[in-house]
Amino acid sequence: MQRPVVSIEDVVVTYRSKRRRTALTSVQGMSLEVGAGEFVGLVGESGSGKSTLANAVLRLLTGGGEVDRGRVSFNGEDLLMLSEESLRTVRWRDIAVVLQSSMNALNPVATIRTQFRDVIRAHRRSSWSEQQVDADVSRLLSLVKIDPKYASAYPHELSGGMKQRVAIALALVLGPRLVIMDEPTTGLDVIIEHEILSDLRDLQRERGFAVLLISHDLGTVLEVADRVVVAYAGRIVEDRPAKALLNNPLHPYTRALLDCYADPGADQVRITYIPGQPPNMAALPPGCPFWPRCAEAEEKCQQGPVPPLTRLDGGGLVACHHAGAGTREGADPNLGRSGAVYVKSRANASASHHPVITVTGVYKTYRRNRLPLVALNDVSLTLPRGTVTALVGGSGSGKSTLARLITGMERPDRGTIRFDGRDIPRLGRRGLHAYRQHVQMVFQDPFAALNPMNTVGYTLLRPFVNYGRLSSTEAFKRVRQLLEQVGLTPADAFVGKRTSELSGGQAQRVVVAKALAVNPDVLVADEPISMLDVSIRAGILRLLDDLRAQRGFTLLYITHDLLSARLLADQVIVLHRGEIVEQGLAADVIQSPQHEYTRLLLRSIPNPRRRTLAAESKVSP
């Protein structure tokens, strides 16, 4: 590795709350170097401490976080010791930051040009003339592939993806040596995300700055980074060149994460998921923090000291007792962990053709700031009874709008939606109340969909009380059964919990359970896994699939992700700008997409295996 730009040495960060008298050490000694011009990816799920570490580097910690120990060497100085004033000059000029929320940090009442000018004048060339500034702004905007004419635009006139590109250009305005990016594309449309990251990679190669890209998504990171650092429970567990890590992951966690990805176009799609929950930093087990979820754990892992991050002969670092020895003999990760693997073959789709819901000629237009926004334009579809239909599209495709219309949360401008002889848009309050006994919804963000003031038991009891007319003992019995069905066992441990005390995966299971309480005919799931950690996504998919097999409901699965659509769905409908562009059997659509937009979506799925393809095709003549 070249001489490091920044070298993080054994940093420990603790969040202390005076009010709650708690102290949570969320970074437990992380060391990490970023070489000059190197593109490093830092990957971890919630609780890994990855964002905390990034914020600690520039002393931007909030919420009571303090660095207890460690050094951040930059230019021969320790950034953690620098005076606030010297640090101010380092920030942005030498080390710039792009956050997920950066696009919302643009000043809404200043033009893009003004925001660049202010930074240029404040940090670098206070003497620059307007022409020089303009030339610089145009150059930077073209770098991030934005037409320089947008320099005179206000942030609200740009789309989310464009704003994030502007934020990246703003980070580059002073020619920093390192750009720290914390989930810079999370929340953007998959296609836009893919474009921005590949443009960023080109830009970084061209201009030679170093990047520390922080992400929850190993697939995305492997596609762009030179070196990948994997964090778990506040520690680094593997730190190796991207290609080596991809071809021969050494830490069981890395290996398990890689198994969460697959090529959706294969004849047999196989993914595995990691059992258990992302680490709870307030209650870490003794020994290696990953052992409760590890297929290879043995006694040494459960008791002894935390395995140290050790340098390997072949280069790279790993923190595991088994590393270097390869997979431990006889440790098939599937043994003794039933349900950990999710395989989907090219099976025949269920043959039902009896439609349970029929949507005909639906139009919906929203008016925002008096500008009409066409969400759905003449959409017709049927959901065959007992099957799974995946409704696939990017942001703005109208897929969530369609879900809201089908569930009766909103009414279309025109068109009919029929269920069992009823026209849903015409239902009044009472009609909708009855309709919801048949059609239920799983929301995208489980924490938003659960009232933080209520307990799990209360949340699940209500549908039974309102629709089942059961005695309270009977209803409680059903709540317990339901909890066990969605894998929250023992049920008694969850009944009394506040929903705000659950982890993301547990909360989404409660949301699923609540939707199934009335035993609906149709379940509409709007991106049910996109807010969850990668390692537990397949578990929720599997749950939906199993429950559907048991109960036989019809599932409308809404997603931007064709891999999960392939795993779950019989039928795929691709929606683009409010119109259906392609539909058919899932395997057909995904293996031989006809429409250009479907192909684009497929190309944009993070797929670590593709990296090798891309890298090799560049090398070969």
Next chain:
Amino acid sequence: MKTVIDSVLSPIGLLWSNWRARLGMVIVGGFILIAILAPWIAPYSPTSQAFGRMLPPSSAHLLGTTQLGQDVLSQLIWGSRTSLLVGAAAGGLVTFIAIVIGLLSGFLQGWIDDALMLLTNVALVIPGFPLMIVLSAYIPVHGVGVIIVVLSVTGWAWGARVLRSQMISLRSRDYVASAEFSGESVLRIVFREILPNMTSLIAASFMGAAMGAILGEAGLEFLGFGNPQVVSWGTMLYWAENSSALISGQWAWIFAPGLALALLGVGIAFINFGVDIISNPKLEA
């Protein structure tokens, strides 16, 4: 049961851990104690006219006596009962009206919202204190009950508006839609699902309303719109003013009720600071 106790005790514990709120709770708690213990700690009966008139402060009468020969300290102690009663009752009533109108208006939208907001806006633009004076002048009976009603009728509009806008922001949350999918009724969604998420805002608006009511009551009585026979800080000020207490050097008589009012107001305001910090942890510093 444990969770019920927790849900009551933990906010109080949180309040207690903030020094401003603690100070406020000590002050308000002190006044409540004085009001409860009035019969035992007041040296004399507040209405007894057995003493010399217009006496200056002395060891027998720490704050002097009135123009009718009543003990000012005893009146001050007994008068805290009226102020606290009016504060709690009118504050509670104001908050109740604000909750019902604000929440329903915010949740229902459409013509009900329009009608309720018209009412609220009218109530907002009419100046409160003059309206109180007019109302209490037209009501033939004078007394604490009337003042509570007058304060409640004039005081709810601002709270209703604040709660309505909070409601509009909360009603678009997924958990509200999710409750509709559970088959909940409108009233249950509004009062069981959404209301608990506004506790701190409601607590703050109760404190504000109680403070306004206490000052409003004192103001009305000072101007003579109360029942002058009742012992309260407002009537004390009224009689002190009418008997030219300041000119005759009876400074304790006129300042004591004013200071008591100010101190109670400060106490409530400090509790309110604490409520703010509970509802917005970013203010914790």
